[in-house]
Amino acid sequence: MEFGGRRALRRKRLEIEASYPCGLQFYATPPTGNVSLVEFDEMAFERLKILRAVERLNLSGHVKNSEEWIAKLYEEFAKNKFFIILAEKNTKSKTDEVQKARRQDHVSHFILRLAYCRTEELRRWFIAHETDLFKARFLQASRNGSDIRNFLITNNLHYTSITAEEKQSERENLVASSMNISGDTMEGMTFYKVPFLDTLELVRQRKVFLKQGYAYVPETDLASLVTSSFRSKLSHDMATTYRALPELDSDERLVRLLHNFDKRYTGKDYSSKKPEDMCRITPDMIDNLANKSFPPCMRHLNDTLRTTHHLKYNGRLVYGLFLKAAGLNLEDALFFWRSHFLQNMDVDTFDKRYSYGIRYNYGKEGKKTDFSPYGCLKIIMSNVAPGDSHGCPFKHTDAIILRQRLAAYKVSNQTIEEIMELVNKRHYQIACQRYWEAIHGVPIDAGINHPNQFFEESHKFLNGGVQPSQGKKQPEVKTTPSVMYSSQASTQSSQSSVTDTKTVLEEIAMCFDDDIETAMLE
Amino acid sequence: MPPTEGFDCDMYPDYLAMYYKRIFPYRQYFKWLSYGQDLRTCFQKREFCFTLANDVYVRFLSFKDQEEMETEIKRRCPHKIDIGAIYTHRPKDHKTVTFFSPKSKELVFDIDMTDYDEIRTCCSGAEICNKCWKYMTIAVKVLDLALRQDFGFKHILWVYSGRRGIHCWVCDASARMLSQPARSAVAEYLQLVKGGEDTTKKVSLPLKLHPSIKRAETIVKKYFSEVVLEEQDMLGTPERWKKFLKLIPDQGLQDTLDRLMQQCSNSSQRWNIIQSEVTKAINKGDKKSLRKNLLTEIILQYTYPRLDINVTKGLNHLLKSPFSIHPKTGRVCVCFNPQKAEEFDPTTVPLVSQLLDEINAYDGDKSENMEEYKKTSMKECMALFDSFLASLAKDNIIQKAEESDKRLEF
Numbered sequence: 067m068e069f070g071g072r073r074a075l076r077r078k079r080l081e082i083e084a085s086y087p088c089g090l091q092f093y094a095t096p097p098t099g100n101v102s103l104v105e106f107d108e109m110a111f112e113r114l115k116i117l118r119a120v121e122r123l124n125l126s127g128h129v130k131n132s133e134e135w136i137a138k139l140y141e142e143f144a145k146n147k148f149f150i151i152l153a154e155k156n157t158k159s160k161t162d163e164v165q166k167a168r169r170q171d172h173v174s175h176f177i178l179r180l181a182y183c184r185t186e187e188l189r190r191w192f193i194a195h196e197t198d199l200f201k202a203r204f205l206q207a208s209r210n211g212s213d214i215r216n217f218l219i220t221n222n223l224h225y226t227s228i229t230a231e232e233k234q235s236e237r238e239n240l241v242a243s244s245m246n247i248s249g250d251t252m253e254g255m256t257f258y259k260v261p262f263l264d265t266l267e268l269v270r271q272r273k274v275f276l277k278q279g280y281a282y283v284p285e286t287d288l289a290s291l292v293t294s295s296f297r298s299k300l301s302h303d304m305a306t307t308y309r310a311l312p313e314l315d316s317d318e319r320l321v322r323l324l325h326n327f328d329k330r331y332t333g334k335d336y337s338s339k340k341p342e343d344m345c346r347i348t349p350d351m352i353d354n355l356a357n358k359s360f361p362p363c364m365r366h367l368n369d370t371l372r373t374t375h376h377l378k379y380n381g382r383l384v385y386g387l388f389l390k391a392a393g394l395n396l397e398d399a400l401f402f403w404r405s406h407f408l409q410n411m412d413v414d415t416f417d418k419r420y421s422y423g424i425r426y427n428y429g430k431e432g433k434k435t436d437f438s439p440y441g442c443l444k445i446i447m448s449n450v451a452p453g454d455s456h457g458c459p460f461k462h463t464d465a466i467i468l469r470q471r472l473a474a475y476k477v478s479n480q481t482i483e484e485i486m487e488l489v490n491k492r493h494y495q496i497a498c499q500r501y502w503e504a505i506h507g508v509p510i511d512a513g514i515n516h517p518n519q520f521f522e523e524s525h526k527f528l529n530g531g532v533q534p535s536q537g538k539k540q541p542e543v544k545t546t547p548s549v550m551y552s553s554q555a556s557t558q559s560s561q562s563s564v565t566d567t568k569t570v571l572e573e574i575a576m577c578f579d580d581d582i583e584t585a586m587l588e
Numbered sequence: 589m590p591p592t593e594g595f596d597c598d599m600y601p602d603y604l605a606m607y608y609k610r611i612f613p614y615r616q617y618f619k620w621l622s623y624g625q626d627l628r629t630c631f632q633k634r635e636f637c638f639t640l641a642n643d644v645y646v647r648f649l650s651f652k653d654q655e656e657m658e659t660e661i662k663r664r665c666p667h668k669i670d671i672g673a674i675y676t677h678r679p680k681d682h683k684t685v686t687f688f689s690p691k692s693k694e695l696v697f698d699i700d701m702t703d704y705d706e707i708r709t710c711c712s713g714a715e716i717c718n719k720c721w722k723y724m725t726i727a728v729k730v731l732d733l734a735l736r737q738d739f740g741f742k743h744i745l746w747v748y749s750g751r752r753g754i755h756c757w758v759c760d761a762s763a764r765m766l767s768q769p770a771r772s773a774v775a776e777y778l779q780l781v782k783g784g785e786d787t788t789k790k791v792s793l794p795l796k797l798h799p800s801i802k803r804a805e806t807i808v809k810k811y812f813s814e815v816v817l818e819e820q821d822m823l824g825t826p827e828r829w830k831k832f833l834k835l836i837p838d839q840g841l842q843d844t845l846d847r848l849m850q851q852c853s854n855s856s857q858r859w860n861i862i863q864s865e866v867t868k869a870i871n872k873g874d875k876k877s878l879r880k881n882l883l884t885e886i887i888l889q890y891t892y893p894r895l896d897i898n899v900t901k902g903l904n905h906l907l908k909s910p911f912s913i914h915p916k917t918g919r920v921c922v923c924f925n926p927q928k929a930e931e932f933d934p935t936t937v938p939l940v941s942q943l944l945d946e947i948n949a950y951d952g953d954k955s956e957n958m959e960e961y962k963k964t965s966m967k968e969c970m971a972l973f974d975s976f977l978a979s980l981a982k983d984n985i986i987q988k989a990e991e992s993d994k995r996l997e998f
């Protein structure tokens with residue numbers, strides 16, 4: 067992509083007329099042409115809002131890619147008049163506008179690539195949400211009867227389809243492998259034959275016929291196939307862009323802009339603001355803290371509050387007490403809740419209905435007791451009804467949604483698997499501990515027993531660089547593998563507390579098959 | 589014969605020293621793990637883990653070549669050897685490099701008899717016998733076919749763990765290169781029995797049976813009546829059949845069947861009644877909780893391989909090496925032929941002590957200059973391993989050619 071320059075300007079005119087035959091794009095080549103800085107900024111911001119809408123929806127508990135999920139997403143797009151709506155228009159009229167929207171789609175995607183390729187974390191976020199967005203748009207397009215074939219041809223997406231003979235000979239297997247294919251619907255249907263690695267999601271769910279390492283994907287599952295190409299291409303491209311970045315650095319204006327963009331929109335700008343006093347937090351810090359240091363239960367309450375501007379009674383109680391203990395004073399609490407709730411109601415209603423409860427939490431009303439925040443056990447044991455957002459996500463959230471949410475929190479696949487395993491065994495607090503360790507990258511020996519403890523350990527670690535409460539117990543017993551293997555290991559672990567010994571055993575056992583575990587305990 | 593008879597733990601270190609000195613098949617072992625490739629990219633970056641006396645684990649060992657490996661094994665006499673992944677750097681340097689991570693490994697599976705405790709009555713825990721071992725036979729049949737037919741893998745090594753389980757090493761180049769998400773997709777594709785102690789019903793199937801499940805069903809049905817009904821006698825006592833009936837999600841039907849069970853005299857009769865009553869109830873269609881595939885679900889819960897899929901998913905997981913000795917039983921981790929899985933008898937797998945006796949007996953008659961394992965009952969296992977290596981070698985050459993082609997392109 068070029069910025070400025072006469073040559074680019076001339077090319078631009080040709081470009082706009084010829085390109086964008088489809089509403090959907092694979093972003094194979096970077097745009098050419100001239101973009102003003104203002105335009106640049108606007109487009110990027112709009113795309114960011116679109117990706118944020120995807121993110122919010124993923125957090126809201128709708129099953130990803132479900133009809134409902136897509137409908138909600140498009141509602142959001144329409145409401146905000148995002149360029150996506152226009153870009154996907156099929157009509158012949160108003161071609162200029164449609165082309166312009168498609169160009170916005172194209173350019174904005176590439177601007178964000180630049181802004182988001184800089185760190186592993188940003189890349190992951192961007193790839194995940196662009197992929198979700200793409201799949202939603204692809205599904206939507208298939209549903210609207212848009213020309214998918216044309217899209218595939220334009221973007222060089224060739225999937226080898228099987229011959230009529232092969233289709234006939236595997237007929238029974240093909241019908242048996244997909245839920246939505248019957249002997250009748252099968253007739254006119256195309257099947258693609260791809261390496262099973264290209265369609266892992268279908269393999270995992272046993273929803274595709276496999277033979278000799280190839281998956282036979284019916285055209286009804288084309289979206290999975292194309293999306294997985296999209297994802298792998300994008301992650302490859304992002305890595306390349308990152309490596310090419312030093313070249314771009316020569317354009318100073320661009321660098322400043324991108325950098326600025328990072329700061330303004332990727333949510334990094336609070337990090338410099340450190341509280342003077344560990345025990346005091348203010349409303350403007352909450353969103354940032356929620357992402358970095360709140361346990362999943364509280365983070366979800368905050369996300370819900372941020373997106374719906376409302377929480378039900380129990381949610382207000384649990385979250386209110388948590389914030390109080392985290393260091394939010396009464397005045398700030400009133401301000402914080404008001405600022406959210408006022409998006410749905412006027413000041414009067416708020417004061418009448420809700421400020422009482424908040425003051426109550428702080429012991430200023432009713433029984434005038436200073437209530438203490440809920441611990442993990444209390445939260446885990448609590449009764450959660452439909453529509454409630456409080457509760458322990460590890461216990462009360464369906465596996466499929468919990469997975470999505472953890473992925474959205476940027477937990478690695480492997481860790482998600484580990485966490486789900488613990489959840490299956492009902493070790494909710496250990497799962498939470500794994501989550502803490504995953505987002506901080508260090509072990510926490512104390513375990514998790516209270517949302518506020520989760521938060522404090524995190525805050526302490528992030529701000530002071532202090533090792534989480536390991537006290538005087540030698541951390542190396544657990545963290546550095548080498549110690550376990552030297553001959554001193556046995557004496558050292560026998561001196562430390564029982565829990566430590568167990569951790570060492572567990573850690574070793576984790577790496578071996580079961581045979582050895584028993585051998586060691588015998 | 590209990591598995592440890594004839595094996596004296598106190599003598600173990602002495603046996604081991606002799607085993608490593610005279611029998612351990614270094615040449616073939618090294619040939620396997622170098623995959624015909626440049627030692628620097630493959631063998632030297634492989635993690636080995638030794639378990640020494642008193643359960644001291646030494647992880648992140650790696651060796652330059654066959655000679656160094658041989659010397660180290662002989663010197664340290666590990667009670668157990670585990671194999672890990674191929675890393676970005678030589679594992680022995682892992683502390684000095686900043687970015688150290690696993691890159692590739694065989695696709696492995698681990699099946700352990702303890703996971704079968706709820707469906708066996710002959711033994712429990714670490715014990716095994718020829719009756720319950722049939723579950724392992726079934727597991728080998730089902731998995732081996734799935735790996736070959738569905739995923740197209742060819743170089744599959746099946747190994748007895750030395751006590752109560754089996755390991756499967758898929759060694760095709762494509763399998764070794766699988767990413768972590770791909771491994772977990774494969775593992776989940778092959779896993780049907782899910783849930784721990786608190787889950788009663790561990791198999792749930794959709795209305796349409798996937799071809800891989802149908803194939804598994806055909807295989808396990810051949811064993812169901814012999815293994816589950818006759819030998820394990822899973823419907824033999826009220827306690828057992830009550831547990832069995834819990835899998836039927838309808839209290840009324842459970843009660844009816846419970847009454848009918850008491851009138852029968854053996855497991856097979858009881859199963860016939862269950863089958864016909866459940867089929868009747870499903871056909872009548874008035875009980876929503878009874879799904880079409882209920883009987884298949886039950887059969888699979890009692891027969892389908894029970895995988896520990898974490899071992900398969902993790903790239904950095906260690907697995908006991910073939911030809912290592914099991915420290916508790918003294919048995920060699922031998923490989924066996926999946927086509928003849930039913931003939932494999934874990935109770936006659938050679939003991940380390942026995943091998944040495946065999947050599948002495950052989951040498952007593954004549955002294956010949958041949959590889960020592962050929963004088964022992966490991967002969968058969970080594971013949972199998974040799975043919976495994978031979979077919980692997982053909983693909984190693986192809987892989988190497990492809991790789992140098994790729995290098996030329998750049």
Ligand code: SF4
Nearest residue numbers: 361363442458498517
């Ligand atoms: S374990 Fe405790 S802190 Fe963690 S999510 Fe559950 S309730 Fe919150």
Ligand SMILES: [Zn+2]
Nearest residue numbers: 710711717720
């Ligand atoms: Zn037995």
